[in-house]
Amino acid sequence: GIQVEQSPPDLILQEGANSTLRCNFSDSVNNLQWFHQNPWGQLINLFYIPSGTKQNGRLSATTVATERYSLLYISSSQTTDSGVYFCAASYSSASKIIFGSGTRLSIRP
Amino acid sequence: DAGVTQSPTHLIKTRGQQVTLRCSPKSGHDTVSWYQQALGQGPQFIFQYYEEEERQRGNFPDRFSGHQFPNYSSELNVNALLLGDSALYLCASSTRRASLNSPLHFGNGTRLTVT
Numbered sequence: 001g002i003q004v005e006q007s008p009p010d011l012i013l014q015e016g017a018n019s020t021l022r023c024n025f026s027d028s029v030n031n032l033q034w035f036h037q038n039p040w041g042q043l044i045n046l047f048y049i050p051s052g053t054k055q056n057g058r059l060s061a062t063t064v065a066t067e068r069y070s071l072l073y074i075s076s077s078q079t080t081d082s083g084v085y086f087c088a089a090s091y092s093s094a095s096k097i098i099f100g101s102g103t104r105l106s107i108r109p
Numbered sequence: 110d111a112g113v114t115q116s117p118t119h120l121i122k123t124r125g126q127q128v129t130l131r132c133s134p135k136s137g138h139d140t141v142s143w144y145q146q147a148l149g150q151g152p153q154f155i156f157q158y159y160e161e162e163e164r165q166r167g168n169f170p171d172r173f174s175g176h177q178f179p180n181y182s183s184e185l186n187v188n189a190l191l192l193g194d195s196a197l198y199l200c201a202s203s204t205r206r207a208s209l210n211s212p213l214h215f216g217n218g219t220r221l222t223v224t
Contacts, residue, residue, distance in 0.1 A: 033212055033213060042218075043199065043215040044215075045213060045214060088152075088213070096157065097142070099144075099151035099152045102150075102151050
């Protein structure tokens with residue numbers, strides 16, 4: 001089955017800094033998503049990105065499916081960006097989705 | 110447009126009891142998946158329901174069972190609760206009809222505490 005590994009496990013930054021979160025997956029996938037879990041436990045879908053690059057405001061993501069990795073970029077970090085970022089992958093939405101263990105991001109004011 | 114809704118938000122049960130958690134998918138979605146998230150870990154896949162049948166299952170014992178209704182809503186049942194079942198239970202919905210690949214949308218979860 002698919003293995004998903006995320007790095008780094010923890011990241012502490014000052015407000016305004018930029019960050020890059022990485023997700024490696026063990027097999028070819030057709031479904032790759034990034035989520036943000038806020039301190040209240042709510043999981044928000046950031047990107048559905050099985051390949052290519054997408055941008056949404058200060059966030060962008062790139063997936064290189066042939067090399068089995070995805071990157072999430074956060075620019076000009078704000079304290080509200082704090083939380084845990086998860087990468088999740090599956091062969092398709094019809095198959096089970098496997099989550100990585102997450103990157104815990106803390107943005108200091 | 111209502112998103113994924115789960116109930117209850119919090120629940121406290123005693124070891125050995127049974128619990129039922131409920132989920133209504135996002136409008137237009139027909140597939141419901143359940144996840145268990147222990148403290149400090151990523152969500153773990155329990156099972157997925159489509160067309161009222163369990164389609165995929167993760168590594169969870171038979172104490173975990175589910176159901177999907179004709180209106181696509183779903184229930185997760187856990188029997189003979191153990192202390193280790195304490196976790197945040199998340200429901201996610203997606204659409205299987207339009208495409209084989211669609212993003213997941215999560216509810217806010219039910220936090221279950223077993224004492």
